[in-house]
Amino acid sequence: MVAFDSSTTGSEVVAAFSERVSGKTFVITGASYGGLGSHTALLLAAANPAEIVLLGRSEDKSSQVMKEIRETSPSTVVRFVKIDLMSCASVRAAAAEIKSSISKVDVLINNAGIMGARFSLTAENVESHLGANHIGHFLLTNLLVPKLEASGGGARVVNISSAMYEFSPVMFDNYNFSNGKTYNAWTAYGQSKTANILFAVALASKLEKKGIRSYSLHPGVIQTTGLSSGVDSAAWPIVEPMFESKNMEMPKEKNIEQGCATTLAAALDPALDDKSGSFLDDCNPRQVLEFASDASNADKLWALSEEIVGKKFCY
Structure with missing residues (x-):
């Protein structure tokens, strides 16, 4: 059994499980050069997917x-598919393009996201963090379930979350912050990251019979990606007091090689086969607060997400 920790690099994970990469098809959202998604793709390329x-x-x-x-x-065949996760129409078009061009999906990595942005609404009138980080991925994932199922068992869905999920549960009755009147960028980010975790919990339960596993994770704080470039300057002064008010430690920083490791472990590590639905940190399962693991919250989020995207997904 391979032991991984906070210092493990993505290259080490891929090398350990190269046979689980070779010949497989990976779909990754958030592909800008220099970001976590693109570096994850580059590391996977070393094992000839x-x-x-x-x-x-x-x-x-x-x-x-x-x-x-x-x-x-x-x-390796490399394709680019345009997508705007803040538009369900764009997500549907992207999913249709993927479904028409590939026979199966072995691993779907829901990596794209925004953080600390000013208040805005998506095309479906959903606060932008929840919309981009969760709703877009909810729709994309469900539309690709037939392709995940076509992998023949063992497919995985990986949701990039954050330790900052602790900033907020999903506020089912006020997820739009009274249309921005009570908006806090970090609470919004935390809500969306909790949604990523609950989505993995729901998927693990609903897709178990199809042989599809699901995970969420905290990659670490990686300063060299473009994630922080979208942070509203007015949001920076309030983040440290929020950590203090929640009695949270600042997440540890990692370089981008280390930052990809937990994503790749979630995608590849066979030791996680019986841990579907887990939240990972430093490549290993970690307990999360009850609001982010509660099955009833996962079901409520699923129902809300279906309502927002205007489609039911029953498995």
């Missing part, structure tokens, strides 16, 4: 990583 599908808002921002993937693994 069959296909890597990168989803993002701009192909220009992904062109360099696609070039490097092809250089690393010339046999």
Whole structure:
């Protein structure tokens, strides 16, 4: 059994489980060069996957990583699919394009996200963090379930969450912050990250009979990605007091190689086969607060998400 910890790199995880990469198809949201998603894709390329599908808002921002993937693994088919996770119409179009171009999905990595942004609403009138970080991925994942099922058992869905989920449960009765009147960027981010965890809990239960597993995780704080570039300057002064008020320690920083490790463990590690629905930190399962693990909250979020996207998904 391979032991991983906070210092483990993504390269080490891929090397340990290269046979679970070779010949497989990976779909990754959030593909801008220099980000966590693109670096995860580059590390996977070292073990010769069959296909890597990168989803993002701009192909220009992904062109360099696609070039490097092809250089690393010339046999790997690399595709870019445009997606705006704040628009259900865009998500549906992206899912349709993926379904028409590939036969199966072995691992779906829901990596894209925003953090600390000013208040705004998605096309479906949902607060932008919840919309981009959860609702868009909820719809995409469910639309791709037939392709995950086509992998023949063992497919995985990986949701990138954050230790900052502790900032807020999902506020089912006021997820839009009274239309912005009571808005706090970090509470909004925390709510969306809790949603990522609850979504993994729900998927693990609903898709178990299909042989599809699901995980959520905290990757670590990686300063070199573009995530913090979208933070509203007015939000920075309030983040430290929020950590203090919640009695939370600041999450430890990692370099991007270490930051990819837990994502790749969630995608590949066979030791997690019986841990579907788990939240991972430093490549290992960790307990979360009850509001983020409660099955009834997971069911409530599923029902709310179905209402927002206008479609029921029954398994």
